[in-house]
Amino acid sequence: MLNQLTISELTARLVRREISAREATQSCLDQIDRVDGKIHAFLSHNNADALAQAEAVDQRIAAGMAAGQPLLGVPLAIKDVLAVKNQPLNCGSKILGNFISPYDATVIEKLRAAGAIIFGRLNMDEFAMGSSTENSAFVTTRNPWDTARIPGGSSGGSAAAVAADECIASLGSDTGGSIRQPAALCGCVGFKPTYGRISRYGLVAFASSLDQVGPFTKDVRDAATLLGVMSGSDLRDSTSVPEPVPDYTAALTGDIKGLKIGLPKEYLVGGLDPEVKAAVDAAVKKLESLGATLVEISLPHTDYAVATYYIIATAEASANLARFDGIRYGARVEGSDPIKLYEATRGAGFGPEVKRRIILGTYVLSSGYYDAYYLRAQKVRTLIREDFLKAFAQVDAVVTPTTPTAAFKVGEKSDDPLQMYLSDIFTISCNLAGICGLSIPCGFTGNPKLPIGLQLLGKPFGEATILRIAHAYEQGTGWHLQKPVL
Amino acid sequence: MAAAELDVKYVAHLARISLSPDEEKKLGAQLGNILGYIEKLKELDVANVEPTAHAVPMVNVTRLDLTAPSLSHEDALRNAPRQNGGLFIVPKIVE
Numbered sequence: 001m002l003n004q005l006t007i008s009e010l011t012a013r014l015v016r017r018e019i020s021a022r023e024a025t026q027s028c029l030d031q032i033d034r035v036d037g038k039i040h041a042f043l044s045h046n047n048a049d050a051l052a053q054a055e056a057v058d059q060r061i062a063a064g065m066a067a068g069q070p071l072l073g074v075p076l077a078i079k080d081v082l083a084v085k086n087q088p089l090n091c092g093s094k095i096l097g098n099f100i101s102p103y104d105a106t107v108i109e110k111l112r113a114a115g116a117i118i119f120g121r122l123n124m125d126e127f128a129m130g131s132s133t134e135n136s137a138f139v140t141t142r143n144p145w146d147t148a149r150i151p152g153g154s155s156g157g158s159a160a161a162v163a164a165d166e167c168i169a170s171l172g173s174d175t176g177g178s179i180r181q182p183a184a185l186c187g188c189v190g191f192k193p194t195y196g197r198i199s200r201y202g203l204v205a206f207a208s209s210l211d212q213v214g215p216f217t218k219d220v221r222d223a224a225t226l227l228g229v230m231s232g233s234d235l236r237d238s239t240s241v242p243e244p245v246p247d248y249t250a251a252l253t254g255d256i257k258g259l260k261i262g263l264p265k266e267y268l269v270g271g272l273d274p275e276v277k278a279a280v281d282a283a284v285k286k287l288e289s290l291g292a293t294l295v296e297i298s299l300p301h302t303d304y305a306v307a308t309y310y311i312i313a314t315a316e317a318s319a320n321l322a323r324f325d326g327i328r329y330g331a332r333v334e335g336s337d338p339i340k341l342y343e344a345t346r347g348a349g350f351g352p353e354v355k356r357r358i359i360l361g362t363y364v365l366s367s368g369y370y371d372a373y374y375l376r377a378q379k380v381r382t383l384i385r386e387d388f389l390k391a392f393a394q395v396d397a398v399v400t401p402t403t404p405t406a407a408f409k410v411g412e413k414s415d416d417p418l419q420m421y422l423s424d425i426f427t428i429s430c431n432l433a434g435i436c437g438l439s440i441p442c443g444f445t446g447n448p449k450l451p452i453g454l455q456l457l458g459k460p461f462g463e464a465t466i467l468r469i470a471h472a473y474e475q476g477t478g479w480h481l482q483k484p485v486l
Numbered sequence: 487m488a489a490a491e492l493d494v495k496y497v498a499h500l501a502r503i504s505l506s507p508d509e510e511k512k513l514g515a516q517l518g519n520i521l522g523y524i525e526k527l528k529e530l531d532v533a534n535v536e537p538t539a540h541a542v543p544m545v546n547v548t549r550l551d552l553t554a555p556s557l558s559h560e561d562a563l564r565n566a567p568r569q570n571g572g573l574f575i576v577p578k579i580v581e
Contacts, residue, residue, distance in 0.1 A: 102561035196542045209540050238547040239540065307524045318501060325502070327574055332567035338577050339502065347504030352513075355503055360517055362501040363492055376527055378537030383530070385538055417516055418523055434541020460542065 002027035003165045004483075007074050007222040010168055014061065014073045021061070021073030024168070025054035025117055028075045032120075032166045035486045038147050040139045041161035043080055043121040044088055050075065050119035057115060069115030070225055076111060077120035077167040079158045081128055082213065083202035084108050084118055091204050092124040092136040092154075095324045095349025097331035105202020106237065107171065107213050107230045114229045122157030122170060126351045127321065128178055128206045130154050131423050134414045135353040142410070143186060144484040146448050149407040152182030155216070159186035162216045163451075164486055169217045169226060173203055175210045176309050177402075177427025180439040183216055184402035184453020187441045189470070189480065190216050191223045192427075194460050195434035196241035199234030207316035208239070210309075210431040219480050220440065220471040224248035227463060243461050251464035252471040257291030259469060261456075262395035266302040267426060273405040279443035279452040280401045283473065287399065290472050295395055299387040304380050305429040306421055311364050311377035312432070318361030324349065356417060385433040392435075392459045397466050400426050402439040402453030426455060436463050440470045441479040492517055 002010070002024045013019045029047050036042055057073040060066040078084055081091050083101040085108075090096045108118055125135035133141040133156035141156040143149040144164040151160040155172030159182035162170050172179045174192035183190025191214045198213045205211060215226035228249065233242040263284060268277065288294055326332035326345030333348050335341035350358070364373035391398060404425060413420045430437040435457055442454035454473070458466035474480055494514045498505050505513065559572060568575035 097565075097567065099565050102557055102564060194542070195540070196544070235549050239542070239544060241542055241544065301530075304527060304530065307527050310520065311524060311527075322502075326567060327576055328562075329565035330567065335577060338579060341577055342502040343499070343504040346502055350503065352509070355498075355505070355509070356513055356516060358501050358503060359494065359497050359513060360520065363497045363517075366497065366500060373524070375537055376532055378539060379532035379535040380527055380530060381538040381541075382535050383532070385541060418519055421520075432541070 003031045006218045007225055011072050021054040021057040025050050025075045028167050035164050039160050039164050040141045041157040043123050045120035053117040072115035074168050075117045077122050077161050077170045079155050079172045080121045080124050081173050081204045092126045094137045095330050106199035106234045110229055125154035126354050128154040129353050131420050137351050143407045145450050149409050152185035154178040156182045158216045159183050162188045173213050175206050176431050177424045179214045180402050180427050183439040185407040187451030188216050189223050189440050191438045194436040198230045199237040199240045201236040205320040207313040220474050224467045246464055251468045254472050256469050256472045259292045260395040261292050262295050262297035262391050262398040264297050264299045266299050267400040271404050275445045276401050276452050283442040283454045297391045301383045301387050308377045308380045309428045311373050314357045314361030315365050315374050318358045381432050388433040398457040400455045402455040406445045406450035
């Protein structure tokens with residue numbers, strides 16, 4: 001089953017000409033046909049285009065022109081928030097109508113140059129606002145481990161597609177946990193890079209000071225490979241940082257002796273499911289047995305992160321989403337004057353969560369409330385960031401649960417936005433601080449059997465260190481090798 | 487500064503979003519609940535704290551003033567809901 005391979009396995013077999021890119025791509029498309037009727041990870045996929053890209057790769061291999069491409073012939077599926085030339089782009093929303101991207105995002109250009117096959121649009125919460133994909137205007141993606149449950153969000157389609165072996169790896173975006181949380185709930189590896197590590201050009205903006213693109217993969221090595229391809233500064237994104245890109249796969253030495261890992265006491269209290277706590281405690285012991293030193297640390301402003309996030313993210317969203325006005329692209333509802341046109345278009349085009357956040361964001365920025373809400377939140381953001389910088393003066397990485405519970409049931413939290421927001425409590429601080437973080441599988445609940453995620457947080461541009469720790473842990477446990485029965 | 491002060495109808499107009507009366511009612515209750523939670527930030531003393539707008543601050547980012555490929559006129563218009571003669575069609579703005 002070629003669709004089950006990792007990037008490193010697939011590219012090795014392609015280079016040895018044991019298999020073709022066409023066979024690998026067809027295997028993913030067959031798996032989609034077989035399982036996506038119950039998973040609903042994909043909003044659309046163009047089989048003919050995917051196979052044509054694969055055949056072009058096979059021709060390059062036959063001609064001896066494909067040497068050194070790290071993603072040679074790898075079928076990658078993309079969250080519906082990144083622009084892929086001539087493919088639909090909807091952000092899980094009705095308001096974009098029949099939008100077709102006129103250009104490739106920078107990350108897509110880089111993946112293509114590395115030999116990847118770019119196919120499929122993966123489901124998400126509308127405009128990446130949500131933690132379950134229940135806010136998609138099209139369909140709710142199901143968790144491959146239990147289809148009565150949500151896959152997490154907002155990049156739920158990206159996580160489910162990788163967990164269900166419908167693609168070799170995928171891309172998502174993470175504004176407050178939208179890569180790490182679904183990766184944890186679906187049992188795959190999800191990586192949120194340091195702010196500025198990867199270009200945001202061609203990523204539809206939700207909250208510009210928090211958004212980052214990142215990979216979903218079946219193991220840590222693949223995350224390191226994709227990160228290496230996608231990282232680097234970009235003239236088209238002035239917030240991308242001109243920091244050298246190391247060889248991330250070279251960091252995967254298996255040796256973590258002497259590394260100091262911080263355990264924040266604020267993350268192991270209240271609302272943490274006992275099975276999640278047991279899995280994380282066991283993972284911490286495993287890290288110690290591998291030679292790391294665990295140190296208790298304090299991130300005292302943790303309890304304020306969710307409130308801070310829902311001011312800053314909604315404020316930025318209210319400005320970013322002003323562009324969806326029915327004039328230059330997307331759906332339009334006519335009106336007798338421009339204001340009526342805007343109001344009717346946005347009233348009909350946005351779903352309830354997006355309206356809620358735009359209105360909240362507009363309010364916290366409005367005259368008379370700016371200082372009390374937005375400015376205060378920006379100051380608390382400073383305190384949260386300083387918590388981490390102080391901690392990282394002491395430790396090389398921080399370990400936490402990725403989520404307080406395993407995957408919840410479809411419908412369980414959809415009527416209570418605040419409870420849904422609080423499910424992101426462990427992932428949100430990372431974006432506010434602008435640091436990097438990942439989630440890897442660290443066990444399962446008993447009945448039903450659902451994945452549990454371990455989060456590692458790293459220093460700004462400390463990607464290599466958390467990849468090294470995650471890889472050593474993964475190789476020492478093998479949780480990532482377990483597959484859902486589909 | 488109580489959460490109840492949020493006039494949903496007024497803020498929705500600022501945000502250019504039309505809402506049904508049902509939506510107004512439901513959103514009002516939910517936003518009140520969320521704003522109530524957000525009030526907890528008032529517990530902190532932030533008098534001497536500088537605000538953070540970006541976690542990785544970059545200043546004076548410039549690029550060389552060179553012509554580079556950009557969207558064609560045709561590509562820029564291809565997703566327009568209404569267009570004519572190479573222009574976007576919009577409702578009448580001035581009398």
